[in-house]
Amino acid sequence: MDGERPLDPSRAAAAEAFLESLAELGLDRLPRAVHQPAEAPESTESEVAEPGPRLEQLNARIEACRLCALGETRRCSVPGEGSARARVMFVGEAPGAQEDASGRPFVGPAGQLLTKIIENGMGLSREEVFIANVLKCRPPQNRDPQTEEKKLCTPFLQEQMEIIAPELVIALGKHAANHLLGRESSLGRLRGRLHQPAQGGPPVLATYHPAYLLRNPADKRACWQDIQMGMDHLGLKRPSRASGGQTGTPTPAPPSQENGRPQEGKHRW
Ligand code: SF4
Known part of the structure; x- marks a missing residue:
């Protein structure tokens, strides 16, 4: 139990002597630094380490980049967009005309199909990926x-992946998949499974580019199998046929698989 203790006469005398010495120095109280902790220094380092500001700094560097000749012919650079803490990252090959005009990735017809895959298929929003x-x-x-x-x-892409640290990268089309995996294979050989890149980093899932799917809609079914495999990896719930496609909720138990491949369901995009 706390209580006031009688003051030791010898300590009281020492304190009195100390106060007298302060008075001789012209001080009537203890200097602030002695009894108050110093204020915490501003932590600019931790702010810079935040993924959002780091991505913004990277975007500015991409905007100013003239490392190759494309920097002279472009209208806008297209760094990429979405959440700095995305769990899944989609990577295509290069911007097209509409992306070049707007500075945003996947905004043309192929981009609209990608948005449907993300929203109607995976139950996520473009802002989440x-x-x-x-x-x-x-x-x-x-x-x-x-x-x-x-x-x-x-x-630049490597730095984006390092900052965002996604759990899964979905490569859109043969060129992006081969580039990310350091290979030269057909998409048929690459798709349908998760690859662990030799250089490390998150697993890569290869699937068809949305522009290809617009020309070959019959392959949407195979793409949907790939996407569902990615959803399983992320623990996202697959759409139930009765639910009208409500997805995106993490679920601990992956759905059943058949012959190592996810069970097929009708895509809604
Ligand atoms: S394509 Fe890449 S390397 Fe070439 S100018 Fe644009 S940002 Fe720089």
């Missing part, structure tokens, strides 16, 4: 990216 491309500037006339362009631009 992150969407980017390997190249941040549009190649003229939508030609294939050159090796040197990809080499120069890849560090």
Whole structure:
């Protein structure tokens, strides 16, 4: 139990002597630093370490980039968009004409299909995921990216992945998948399973590019199988046929699989 204790006469004398010495120095109280903790220093480092500000800084660097010739021919750079804490990141090959004009990824017809896959299929919003491309500037006339362009631009994508630290990367199309996996394979050989990149990082799931699906809608079914595999990896609930497609809720138990592949369900996009 706390209570006032009688003051030790010798300690009282010492305190009195100490106060007298302060008075001789012209001080009538203890200096602030002696009895109050110093104020915490401003922590600018932790702010910079936040994914949002780091992505903004990276976007500014991409906007200013002229490392390859595409920096001279682009209208807008297209760094990517979405949540800085996204659990899943979609990566395509390069921006097209509408993306070049707007500075946003996947906004044309293929982008609208990707949005339906994310929203109607996965039960997520575009704002919850992150969407980017390997190249941040549009190649003229939508030609294939050159090796040197990809080499120069890849560090930006790597930095995005490092900042966001997604649990899954979905590569859209053969070119993005091969680039992310450091391979040269057909999409048929790459899709339908999770790959662990040799250089580390999150697993990569390869599937069809939405632009291809617009030309080949019969392959939407196979793409939906891939997407459901990704949903299983993320613990997202698959749409039930009776629920009208309400998805996106994490669930601890993955749905049943058949022959190592997810059970098929009708896609809603
Ligand atoms: S494509 Fe990449 S490397 Fe080339 S200018 Fe654009 S941001 Fe820079």
